[in-house]
Amino acid sequence: MTSLSFDIAHLLAGGLVLVSFMMLYQDRLSALINVYALHALVLTLSVAWQAQVQHAPHLYVTAAIALGFKAVVIPLVLHRIVRRLGIHRDIETVVGIGPTMLAGMGLVALSMVVILRITPEADPLAREDLSFALSVLLLGLLVMVTRRNAVSQVIGFMSLENGLILAATGARGMPLVVEISVAFSIVIAFIVIGIFLFRIRERFDTVDVGALDSFRGERR
Amino acid sequence: MIAIPFQPEIAVLVIPVVAAAVLAALPGYRIAARLNVLASLLTLLAALSLFVTKRPETGTYLFVDDLNIVFIVLNTFVGFTASLFSASYIAHELETGRLTPANLRFYHAMYQIMMFGMNLAFVANNIGLMWVAVELATLTTVMMVGIYRTHEALEAAWKYFLLGSVGIAFALFGTILVYLAARPHIGEGDDAMIWTLLVEHAAVFDPALLNLAFIFLMLGYGTKVGLAPLHAWLPDAHAEGPTPISAVLSGLLLNVALYAVLRFKILLAANPDAIGPGPLMMTLGLLSLIFAAFMLYRRRDIKRLFAYSSIEHMGIIVFAFGLGGPLANFAGLLHMVMHSLTKSAIFYAVGHVAQVKGTQRISELRGLTESHPALGWGLLVGVVAIAGLPPMGIFMSEFLIVSSTFAVQPLLAIPLVFGLLVAFGALLLRVTGIAFGEPTGSTAPAQASYVPLFAHLALVLAAGLYLPSALVGWFQHIAGILG
Numbered sequence: 001m002t003s004l005s006f007d008i009a010h011l012l013a014g015g016l017v018l019v020s021f022m023m024l025y026q027d028r029l030s031a032l033i034n035v036y037a038l039h040a041l042v043l044t045l046s047v048a049w050q051a052q053v054q055h056a057p058h059l060y061v062t063a064a065i066a067l068g069f070k071a072v073v074i075p076l077v078l079h080r081i082v083r084r085l086g087i088h089r090d091i092e093t094v095v096g097i098g099p100t101m102l103a104g105m106g107l108v109a110l111s112m113v114v115i116l117r118i119t120p121e122a123d124p125l126a127r128e129d130l131s132f133a134l135s136v137l138l139l140g141l142l143v144m145v146t147r148r149n150a151v152s153q154v155i156g157f158m159s160l161e162n163g164l165i166l167a168a169t170g171a172r173g174m175p176l177v178v179e180i181s182v183a184f185s186i187v188i189a190f191i192v193i194g195i196f197l198f199r200i201r202e203r204f205d206t207v208d209v210g211a212l213d214s215f216r217g218e219r220r
Numbered sequence: 221m222i223a224i225p226f227q228p229e230i231a232v233l234v235i236p237v238v239a240a241a242v243l244a245a246l247p248g249y250r251i252a253a254r255l256n257v258l259a260s261l262l263t264l265l266a267a268l269s270l271f272v273t274k275r276p277e278t279g280t281y282l283f284v285d286d287l288n289i290v291f292i293v294l295n296t297f298v299g300f301t302a303s304l305f306s307a308s309y310i311a312h313e314l315e316t317g318r319l320t321p322a323n324l325r326f327y328h329a330m331y332q333i334m335m336f337g338m339n340l341a342f343v344a345n346n347i348g349l350m351w352v353a354v355e356l357a358t359l360t361t362v363m364m365v366g367i368y369r370t371h372e373a374l375e376a377a378w379k380y381f382l383l384g385s386v387g388i389a390f391a392l393f394g395t396i397l398v399y400l401a402a403r404p405h406i407g408e409g410d411d412a413m414i415w416t417l418l419v420e421h422a423a424v425f426d427p428a429l430l431n432l433a434f435i436f437l438m439l440g441y442g443t444k445v446g447l448a449p450l451h452a453w454l455p456d457a458h459a460e461g462p463t464p465i466s467a468v469l470s471g472l473l474l475n476v477a478l479y480a481v482l483r484f485k486i487l488l489a490a491n492p493d494a495i496g497p498g499p500l501m502m503t504l505g506l507l508s509l510i511f512a513a514f515m516l517y518r519r520r521d522i523k524r525l526f527a528y529s530s531i532e533h534m535g536i537i538v539f540a541f542g543l544g545g546p547l548a549n550f551a552g553l554l555h556m557v558m559h560s561l562t563k564s565a566i567f568y569a570v571g572h573v574a575q576v577k578g579t580q581r582i583s584e585l586r587g588l589t590e591s592h593p594a595l596g597w598g599l600l601v602g603v604v605a606i607a608g609l610p611p612m613g614i615f616m617s618e619f620l621i622v623s624s625t626f627a628v629q630p631l632l633a634i635p636l637v638f639g640l641l642v643a644f645g646a647l648l649l650r651v652t653g654i655a656f657g658e659p660t661g662s663t664a665p666a667q668a669s670y671v672p673l674f675a676h677l678a679l680v681l682a683a684g685l686y687l688p689s690a691l692v693g694w695f696q697h698i699a700g701i702l703g
Binding site: 114115117118119126130133134137141144150153157160161164167168171172173174175 | 348378382385386389392393396397399400403407408409410412413426428429431432
């Protein structure tokens with residue numbers, strides 16, 4: 001592999017981590033959705049580049065799914081939901097932005113240390129991709145735990161899935177079965193979520209999960 | 221006409237899918253419930269025929285070996301009895317208006333898709349396919365937990381969905397790591413995800429990668445097993461969904477995730493340089509056991525009580541498999557089967573009790589043996605069994621686990637026995653209040669089907685009294701595979 005193609009792969013995977021960081025400090029829902037679209041776009045570029053350098057044409061399919069479905073359709077639908085529910089107001093974050101960013105940096109450092117130590121013999125592209133992928137995964141998790149709004153939790157979950165796709169494409173020759181299934185699972189997940197949002201709306205007139213928390217635990 | 225050879229491992233997948241398609245289109249709920257039972261029965265028969273037909277050749281995607289036969293047969297059996305229970309349960313839900321006919325159509329179709337997902341997870345020979353199947357089974361149960369659309373049901377389903385997705389994401393990451401470990405030795409593509417090939421070559425894999433993979437897999441699938449501290453979804457999902465689903469969750473879905481953990485444990489054991497999976501499993505198992513045992517004391521909701529009891533028992537089972545060795549594995553396997561049968565029987569009883577009394581609150585359930593003798597005594601016997609009293613089967617498996625712990629790691633037997641005793645006390649304390657005393661609430665006769673309840677309890681009792689030597693030999697053989 002030439003050093004240029006390696007550098008570009010590195011750049012794109014690193015870009016995905018950066019966009020994950022951007023998600024952490026978005027305090028408006030519509031901005032968060034836009035950042036998610038950007039996230040999916042960077043993922044598309046990264047996957048397409050992997051398809052190019054690995055000579056693996058089937059990865060273009062994954063890239064196309066990422067572009068069409070995740071970068072375009074889902075953000076549009078989410079914007080629609082948000083508008084319809086009239087929740088353009090600020091997102092309430094459970095923890096402040098400062099501590100969240102610090103926690104995010106800690107998580108990235110953690111995943112670098114873990115993966116780079118463990119895989120000295122693996123091929124360099126795979127191991128760097130893997131460490132970036134784990135970072136994206138953990139940052140997605142962080143988005144999920146620091147938000148109280150159902151829509152932003154879903155976005156956190158979808159960015160986490162993007163990290164998984166990055167890992168799967170970084171693993172050279174990983175069977176297509178898995179990529180399709182990942183894309184498929186996102187579709188299913190989205191349907192589930194759609195139904196849930198619909199139902200939550202139907203019952204509570206809010207998608208703030210905090211409103212559900214009052215029913216936590218034992219019935220008294 | 222060409223005769224298509226009967227392949228049971230295909231049949232256990234095709235029957236549920238066809239049934240789901242038909243059920244989704246069928247408007248009448250009576251006929252749908254019957255068809256659900258029929259489809260589950262056919263699946264069970266197909267699973268049983270695995271014993272007599274020739275073992276199919278190991279394929280790229282599907283395979284059958286001694287380990288997964290146990291799981292498939294148990295799964296389809298409890299799936300069948302749960303469908304019987306469900307038929308009598310949902311009729312009542314429809315009368316009280318908690319569910320609409322449209323809900324029921326959805327419910328029955330989902331039930332069969334869930335059975336398909338679980339069976340697929342068992343017969344999958346490809347670790348990617350297994351992951352997809354576990355995820356499918358999870359998503360269908362999420363939908364069913366939320367089916368009542370109450371505040372509590374929605375919150376339970378949402379929590380289950382979020383925690384389950386995080387778990388499943390970790391499991392996929394672990395699966396990718398296993399592929400990366402296998403690729404240099406098996407080659408690129410499908411082959412490096414085939415479980416049977418992985419085990420053959422596991423000895424030369426990079427141990428560090430395997431270790432990391434197992435930690436992710438253990439956390440991911442462990443969330444599904446309901447191990448503390450990743451159990452938060454489990455009590456809510458059990459308490460707020462329809463009771464047939466609580467029975468299936470406890471009796472079957474937890475086993476599916478456990479099966480995935482066991483598969484990867486075997487993989488790790490085949491590599492001499494990788495960490496032993498035992499200590500991690502034993503720690504999580506003991507933690508779950510003791511945590512859940514104490515949580516049992518403060519439950520007010522009867523379904524939550526038994527949900528925590530499921531966490532406790534999954535802890536015991538994971539501990540036993542973590543301990544390893546022929547005896548502990550044998551005991552773990554036996555305990556898993558006994559727990560599935562007993563716990564689903566308890567939920568069958570609890571479901572009818574909650575319907576008759578119109579409440580799940582323990583404080584409002586009194587004197588059941590007087591007002592509803594069959595249900596009351598059935599529940600009492602079930603709880604006596606789950607608490608681990610002789611002569612029921614769980615006593616035997618717990619006894620074997622404790623004695624094998626004494627043989628291998630005597631010190632670990634102390635927290636184990638402590639946890640068992642604490643849980644025992646809590647369960648008996650609660651059940652005496654529910655079963656005896658002055659009856660409260662409605663005394664109207666229950667429209668219940670007692671067959672599934674007592675069939676399970678009879679099996680558990682029979683296993684406690686006498687285990688056929690063929691069964692013992694078979695389980696010992698599997699315990700040997702598990703290492």
